[in-house]
Amino acid sequence: MNYVTTTKQYAISFLHSDSFMPVMASVLLHAFILIIVGWGWESSLVTPRKVMPNYVEAKLVALKPTAPKKAAPKKIKKSVKKVDLAAQRHEQERLKQLQVKKQRQIAQKKKATEALKVKQLADKKAKALAVEKAHQLQEEQNRLAEQQILVEQQQQQAFADALAEEELLLQAELDAVAAQSFSGNIRNKVQSKWSRPPSARNGMKCLLKIQLIPTGEIIDVSVIKGSGNSAFDRSAEQAVKKAERFDLSGMESRIFEKYFRQFNLEFNPQDLRQ
């Protein structure tokens, strides 16, 4: 219960603070990136299933039209051979018949050639149609492939973004670790200089704002929130002023700007009487 109320209070006080706008902006940006990444992953799972079967079907279609074209000429040759087996009863008859047969033959040949021609034409047409169909399929395929590339590119972009984000977070984490060791040095130095007045008690709190320049020299100390005991507050200020400068050697300027150009010191004794 308590946790909820304190969190709410924190949130409320936070809403009133001047950091509200930048934080909201960063929240929206994060939310946007999260949505992009989420959508990208989902679509990448569905699209390959649609594309792969189409590709296989297209190959089968392209083979079909060549099969009937080879079967047709064989039938024609067989019918021509049957004519050679006629009798010799009457020469004339035979000749007549021969003639008729020849005529028939010719007619048949004509028919056959015509049929062949028609068939060839049909074949040509079918072939053209098949080619066109294949072409269309190819185009469709290309289009799909292009689409897939586009999706892949989008996915890659989102992934890269996420990676960059992660890298930033990692960098921030490393920076925080580096800052921590410098914080420890600062804490030790101030503690070694802090002589508390006898009126100091556990639970007293004094918050100071410190401003440094990159050499570590203290250029400003001010009380943000006093303890109510002026002797205590003055002792805290004096501790910082006695420190004069902090050792920041080896600190990257990024870390200095982020953490140490301006920071707070909270004096909160734990080792005194109540």
Add this chain to the structure above:
Amino acid sequence: MRLVCLFFLVLLANGARADLTIEITQGVDNPTVIAVVPFGWGGGALAENVSNIIAQDLQRSGQFRPIDQNDMLAFPHRQAEVFYRDWRALGTEYLLLGDMEMRNGRYQLTFEVYDVLAQKKVLRQSVDAGKGQLRDLAHYASDKVYELITGIRGAFSTKMVYVEALGGNKLYRLMLSDVDGARPRLLLESRQPLMSPSWSPDGREIVYVSFETGRPAIFRQEVATAKRVQLTNFKGLNSAPVWSPDGKKLALVLSKDGNPEVYTLDLATGSFTRVTRHYAIDTEPNWTADGKGIVFTSDRGGRPQIYKVTLASGHTERLTFEGDYNARPRVSPDGKTLVIVHRSNGVFHIATQDLATGDMRVLTETNLDESPSIAPNGAMLMYATKHQGKGILAAVSLDAGVKFRLPSKAGDVREPSWSPYF
């Protein structure tokens, strides 16, 4: 879900801005380095060196380390003459300047305190005093400087009474002095023992036990006029009187009913009320800070231990459990700490016990430490101890950080009682 969102927001807020905050939870509690510059004075030689007295006051508190005059590069008397860098080079944290002059037959002191590290003046005050009051002037300035820097009211202007025994207990003296032991003044002299002096809360009277009548009797006496009244004359023990915080009653020990019991005496009516009822010895009463209860020593458990009785209900509880001897309780002005005489390994020490937690802390390491008396600001306590076979007075801060002995007197010194604020 909302909680998660809030948590996320909080995380983001921390990442987005918020200055780094480093927490400082420990310190070193070194004494504050102060330079008390010799005060400006145009006249002839003075009876007292005022700036020296202030430096000694501050040093004795344990909270200050005054800089030796020989180390000072200059003796400025006003702000224009202050070069902060020089003082800082000496490690000075605070600088006290003063200028004295004679005005209308009185000494006038104007003093200023500078925060050397912040390079600014933090106090300026004027005070005057008649002839023969230069020490009062000094103690006044010490009080102001102490309060400014420590946040605790100074007690350098307060007094103490103590008992001095001369010539191997042939002569007893009740003495009054500054808390640094200076300006001793005789209040009462007797060939019979004098014991247990204690102040009234307004600082105008004391009560004590005197054997001058042949047996112990309790007297009250005005400090300024030496006017005195005998309060008790019972058979047996009449001892350990202490004034209640409201000044209307005394708590004391009488054995008129057989064995020592704690009583209260209403000073307006003169009526006695018995507080403890036990066949064991009940003695050394002291009032709680709110005046609603009395702490006392009793051996009802077989060994001397501290008990507390609530006056309204008569409810009694035991307060000390550590060790086989705890006696002579005194309650600190804030009511949070009990100061006691604690024996461990056969040696008597002064110890404190936190009344809320029961934590005991031994403050002194010498043998035969007794009769602790707490300063009205609760920062120090005075006690009697033995040094080279002689009774002397010593002081220790309530956090045990500082100890010092008061200047040794001619005879045995015992039973100090620190006055309230005047």
